[in-house]
Amino acid sequence: MSQKRILLVDDDPDLRLTLRLPLEAVGYEVVEANSFSQGQKAVKEVKPDLIVLDVMMDTATAGFQFALDLHSPDPDSEFSEFRETPIIMLTAIHSTTPLRFSPDDDFLPVNVFLEKPVEPDILLEKVREFLGD
Amino acid sequence: MVTPSDSKFGGEPPDIRHSGRRGLVEAELVSSVAWLIRLRWIAGVGVIISTWLVGVLFNLQAPEESLYLIGASILVYNLVFFLVERQYKRASIPVSKFGQLALWQVGMDWLAMILLIHFSGGIESPAILFFVFHIINASIFFTQKTAFAFATLAIVLLTGTTVFEYFELLPHRAIVGFLDAPLYQNGLYVLTVLLFFATTCFVTAYLVSTIQERLRQREEEVLILTNNLRRLTVRLQALNQGARTVSSTLELKEVLNRLVTSTAEAMGVHACSIRLLDKSGSQLEPVAVYGLSQEYLDKGPVDPIKNPLAKKVLSGQIINIADALKSPMLQYPDEAKKEGIRSMLSAPLMGKEGPLGILRAYAIEPNRFSSEDAQFLATIAAQGSIAIENAMAYQAIESLDSAKSQFIRIVTHELRSPVSVSRSLLRTISAGYVGDVSPQQVDILNRACNRLAFLQRLIDDLLDLAAVKTAVSIKKSDELVSLDEALQKVVKRFEVPAAEKRISLDLIIKEDQEPITVMASLDEIDRIFNNLISNAVKYTPAGGNVTVKLSKADDQGEVVVEDTGIGIPEDSMQHLFEEFYRAPNAKLLVSEGTGLGLTITKDIITRLGGRLNVQSKQNEGTRFIVMLPLPSGADKSEIPDVTKFNVGKTPDRSPTGFV
Numbered sequence: 001m002s003q004k005r006i007l008l009v010d011d012d013p014d015l016r017l018t019l020r021l022p023l024e025a026v027g028y029e030v031v032e033a034n035s036f037s038q039g040q041k042a043v044k045e046v047k048p049d050l051i052v053l054d055v056m057m058d059t060a061t062a063g064f065q066f067a068l069d070l071h072s073p074d075p076d077s078e079f080s081e082f083r084e085t086p087i088i089m090l091t092a093i094h095s096t097t098p099l100r101f102s103p104d105d106d107f108l109p110v111n112v113f114l115e116k117p118v119e120p121d122i123l124l125e126k127v128r129e130f131l132g133d
Numbered sequence: 134m135v136t137p138s139d140s141k142f143g144g145e146p147p148d149i150r151h152s153g154r155r156g157l158v159e160a161e162l163v164s165s166v167a168w169l170i171r172l173r174w175i176a177g178v179g180v181i182i183s184t185w186l187v188g189v190l191f192n193l194q195a196p197e198e199s200l201y202l203i204g205a206s207i208l209v210y211n212l213v214f215f216l217v218e219r220q221y222k223r224a225s226i227p228v229s230k231f232g233q234l235a236l237w238q239v240g241m242d243w244l245a246m247i248l249l250i251h252f253s254g255g256i257e258s259p260a261i262l263f264f265v266f267h268i269i270n271a272s273i274f275f276t277q278k279t280a281f282a283f284a285t286l287a288i289v290l291l292t293g294t295t296v297f298e299y300f301e302l303l304p305h306r307a308i309v310g311f312l313d314a315p316l317y318q319n320g321l322y323v324l325t326v327l328l329f330f331a332t333t334c335f336v337t338a339y340l341v342s343t344i345q346e347r348l349r350q351r352e353e354e355v356l357i358l359t360n361n362l363r364r365l366t367v368r369l370q371a372l373n374q375g376a377r378t379v380s381s382t383l384e385l386k387e388v389l390n391r392l393v394t395s396t397a398e399a400m401g402v403h404a405c406s407i408r409l410l411d412k413s414g415s416q417l418e419p420v421a422v423y424g425l426s427q428e429y430l431d432k433g434p435v436d437p438i439k440n441p442l443a444k445k446v447l448s449g450q451i452i453n454i455a456d457a458l459k460s461p462m463l464q465y466p467d468e469a470k471k472e473g474i475r476s477m478l479s480a481p482l483m484g485k486e487g488p489l490g491i492l493r494a495y496a497i498e499p500n501r502f503s504s505e506d507a508q509f510l511a512t513i514a515a516q517g518s519i520a521i522e523n524a525m526a527y528q529a530i531e532s533l534d535s536a537k538s539q540f541i542r543i544v545t546h547e548l549r550s551p552v553s554v555s556r557s558l559l560r561t562i563s564a565g566y567v568g569d570v571s572p573q574q575v576d577i578l579n580r581a582c583n584r585l586a587f588l589q590r591l592i593d594d595l596l597d598l599a600a601v602k603t604a605v606s607i608k609k610s611d612e613l614v615s616l617d618e619a620l621q622k623v624v625k626r627f628e629v630p631a632a633e634k635r636i637s638l639d640l641i642i643k644e645d646q647e648p649i650t651v652m653a654s655l656d657e658i659d660r661i662f663n664n665l666i667s668n669a670v671k672y673t674p675a676g677g678n679v680t681v682k683l684s685k686a687d688d689q690g691e692v693v694v695e696d697t698g699i700g701i702p703e704d705s706m707q708h709l710f711e712e713f714y715r716a717p718n719a720k721l722l723v724s725e726g727t728g729l730g731l732t733i734t735k736d737i738i739t740r741l742g743g744r745l746n747v748q749s750k751q752n753e754g755t756r757f758i759v760m761l762p763l764p765s766g767a768d769k770s771e772i773p774d775v776t777k778f779n780v781g782k783t784p785d786r787s788p789t790g791f792v
Contacts, residue, residue: 012550018557025566117553117589120564 004131005029007048009039009066010090015118019052022120023127036066043070043082050130052123053110055091063089067110086111086130090118161349163231165274166218169238173211180204180249187308194309199252203245210241235274239283242267247290254307256295256317256326264291268334272341280342284334292327299323368509371399376516385524389421392492392517397423399513400506402494404474407482409490409521410437410447417443417490425472425495432468440464446479447488451507453478456499476501480514484522492517541599548592556585587725594729597660598712601736613764614658616649616683616690617642623662624681627670635675638666641682649683649690651761657737664730665694665757671723672755673698685763689743692759701749709747710735718751 006028008016013034020030031046033039043051051070055063067087070079077083089110112126181204187193214234221230246267250258264287272280297303298317305317316322375395379388389407397405404424408417417435437443442462446452454460454477457469469477476496482489492514496502502510561567563578570578624640631638651658662681669679677697684691701709705716713728720726738745743761 012554014554014558018554018561021561022564022566116550117556117560120557120561120566 003027003029004049005031005046006127006131007031007033007039007042007046007051009033009036009042009051010054011035012054015054015090015116018118018120019123022124026124028127028131036062039066040069040079043079043085047082048085050086050088050127052088052090055089064110088112088114088123088126090114090116160228162235162274163222163228166231166235166238167222169235169270170211170215170218173207173214173238173242177204177207177211180207191310193311196252196306199306200249203248203252207245210245214238214241239267239271239274242270243283243286243290246287247294250291251294251298251303252306254311254317255298255305256291256323257307257312257315261291261326261330264330265333265337268337269341272338273345275342277338277342277346280338281335284338287334288327288331291330295323295327368399371395372509372513372516375399375513376520379517379520380523383524383527385521385528386421388517388520388524390423392513392520393421393423396492396494396510396513396517400494400509402496402501404495406493406495407490407517408435408443408493409482410488420490429468429472432465435464442477442479443491446481446491449481449483449488451478451480451511453502453504453507455502458499473497475499478502478506478510480507480510482514482518482521484518489518489521537599541596545592545596545599549589549596552585552589552592556582556589559585587727591727591729594727594733597733598729598736601733601740612652612654613650614653614655616651616658616692616761619655619658620662620681620683620692623659623666626663627666631670631679634670634673636670636673636677636679638670638679639681641680643684646683646685649685650764651690651741652764653741653761657741661734661737661759662692662694664734665759668730669694669696669698669755669757672696672719677754686760688763689760690763692761693756694759695754695756697754700751700753700755701747702751706747706749 006023008019008030010016010019010032011034016032016034020032023030031042031048033042039051039053042048053063053066067089069077070082070085070087072079072083074080087110089112091113111130114123114126181201184195184197184200184204187195188197214237217234218231220226221234246260246264249263250260253260268280268284268287271283275283294303295317298305299320305315307315307317372395375391378391378395382388382391389409393405393407397403404422406419406423406425407421409420410416411418415436415438417437417440419430422430435443437447442452442454442464445462452462454462457463457466457474457477460466463469472495474495474497476499477493478496478501479491479493482492492510494502494506494510559578559582562570563575563582620640620642624638627638666679666681673679673696679694679696679698682693682695684693699718699722701716702718705714708714709716710731711728712732715726715728735745738759738761741761743759746758746760747755748758749755
């Protein structure tokens with residue numbers, strides 16, 4: 001079985017480290033990108049099996065835009081081959097902010113939401129759901 | 134910009150000064166003519182009846198045929214007058230015709246009178262006295278001069294008749310048996326009677342017309358006063374209306390627009406404007422306009438120092454420009470002329486700390502504004518200044534508020550991220566992802582994690598508090614939230630922690646009770662009861678009870694959260710809702726806690742228009758009572774469908790118990 005590849009898109013290097021350590025510890029290959037543009041480039045280069053995405057980077061909705069582009073149903077989309085690539089989104093959106101999403105909102109192109117701070121065990125559990133061991 | 138509709142022009146009642154005095158006399162004449170006709174019927178009948186009485190009762194011999202004829206003639210010519218008058222009234226004939234008709238009537242009466250006197254004894258006739266009535270009539274109808282003329286005519290007629298009879302140029306017709314001896318040729322008697330008659334006539338004419346004149350003056354004054362009062366009332370109403378509409382909003386733009394509109398309408402003028410000083414104070418900007426063209430507004434900058442009119446007004450004076458074509462004070466006379474503005478009235482808008490701007494009324498007629506108008510505009514300006522300042526203050530608060538909440542959000546996010554990342558980093562070590570860790574190291578890492586977790590909760594609470602506090606005046610919750618469902622959800626959340634502590638947690642909703650819905654957001658309701666129930670579970674020792682009861686009390690939804698916990702010490706009660714406050718016994722039992730939960734809870738409840746009461750006894754328990762207003766009638770109409778649906782969805786509304 002080839003090693004599964006995970007792309008981390010987050011502008012916080014410490015957070016990337018937090019995510020990377022447990023993932024690598026259980027044998028996944030981890031690639032990092034520190035911005036959406038880098039992330040988009042990386043997607044095409046490394047062809048990840050799963051993407052972990054931070055919801056808030058440049059703007060409050062940039063993460064969603066990234067996910068929308070990637071999972072776009074448009075057959076001519078430049079990312080069409082990644083339409084099925086699962087996305088785990090990290091949210092720091094607090095309960096009082098009007099933006100409250102949950103994965104069962106069908107219009108959201110995200111598979112799982114994880115509330116920050118991320119518990120390593122929970123992260124691994126979610127990743128395993130998509131990629132297996 | 135607001136544009137006036139045509140109907141707004143000349144909103145004031147007609148001015149008495151235009152119709153004036155003549156109108157009053159004429160109106161009186163018209164009604165008096167009718168009154169006189171009614172009286173004359175009695176006079177005519179009276180002559181006939183008294184003639185008959187003289188013959189029958191007193192057995193005197195009078196020239197009855199002539200007297201009957203006079204009586205009948207009076208009735209006949211009165212009939213003619215009656216018909217003519219009715220015709221005049223129907224055809225709305227000008228008042229001058231009524232004057233002629235009155236003259237004719239008095240003339241005919243005079244003729245009838247002198248004939249009556251002649252046929253009832255001439256100078257000997259007791260009917261002479263009746264002339265006084267006619268003179269009174271004439272004095273009431275006409276001016277003093279005319280009254281004197283009629284008095285003179287009466288004297289001439291009587292003197293003429295007497296003289297003719299005296300010299301027997303006219304036959305003397307006496308009532309036989311009335312006097313022992315004829316007096317009509319008794320010179321002394323005749324002269325005396327004529328003298329007294331003349332005096333009576335003139336004095337009567339003088340007295341009556343003088344009194345009448347005074348009455349007319351009074352009436353006129355009353356009429357003018359009434360008109361003034363009416364105008365004042367209209368203005369006061371407009372002012373009141375204006376003040377009410379102006380103060381019913383805090384939007385600055387709206388306040389200014391309403392101010393110009395109500396001013397223009399109340400004063401019945403062509404246009405009205407408000408110019409406010411800009412932030413630098415170097416320019417007066419038109420901020421609200423009623424009835425002026427854009428071209429006029431674009432005429433050029435108005436400098437509050439260079440513009441002579443603006444300078445004066447801003448110093449606190451009310452300036453009335455009676456003729457815009459001639460005033461040297463205008464900075465843009467040509468533009469004003471082109472716009473058709475002839476008079477301008479300007480009043481200062483004075484704030485607490487200096488002038489705010491100028492309220493100005495414009496009229497197309499010169500000399501349009503009186504000193505009364507000036508006072509009126511000054512009153513509006515004074516009231517308006519307050520409204521403008523309030524709106525400005527509100528605007529400042531609003532922008533400050535949103536800036537503050539924006540700031541808090543950013544700061545909190547900035548605080549939250551490092552705490553959250555630090556926690557995750559520590560967790561990766563303690564979970565052994567970066568190599569083996571000793572149990573002691575794990576313990577230390579966990580302690581650090583717990584402290585960070587507390588810090589994070591504190592930040593979350595602060596964020597919540599900030600959100601509630603900054604949202605107070607701006608956002609209104611407009612969702613219908615079912616308390617039944619919200620409580621079930623929260624209670625379910627605490628099933629496990631309660632069970633772990635062996636606390637029985639019950640939700641009591643009466644079976645037959647209608648579901649209760651309030652206007653709020655789901656988050657707010659959740660937050661309120663999450664805090665209260667979490668506290669109850671937290672501060673109740675093992676084996677205790679926590680009861681949540683939902684009921685309807687009058688027009689309020691009432692939720693009681695009751696526990697058998699540690700209770701709140703008496704001296705802690707007054708600090709309970711203070712930020713960061715925690716009662717000493719609570720601290721002792723649970724070391725961690727931000728002391729913000731109840732503050733947030735109370736703030737949310739207050740914002741929803743509800744109340745939070747607390748009753749507690751140390752070591753016995755605490756009861757929190759939340760009262761939330763039910764939506765008003767208009768909203769209620771939507772409820773039945775929603776709630777019916779909800780009932781179907783959540784059939785389990787019986788008490789939820791745990792051991």
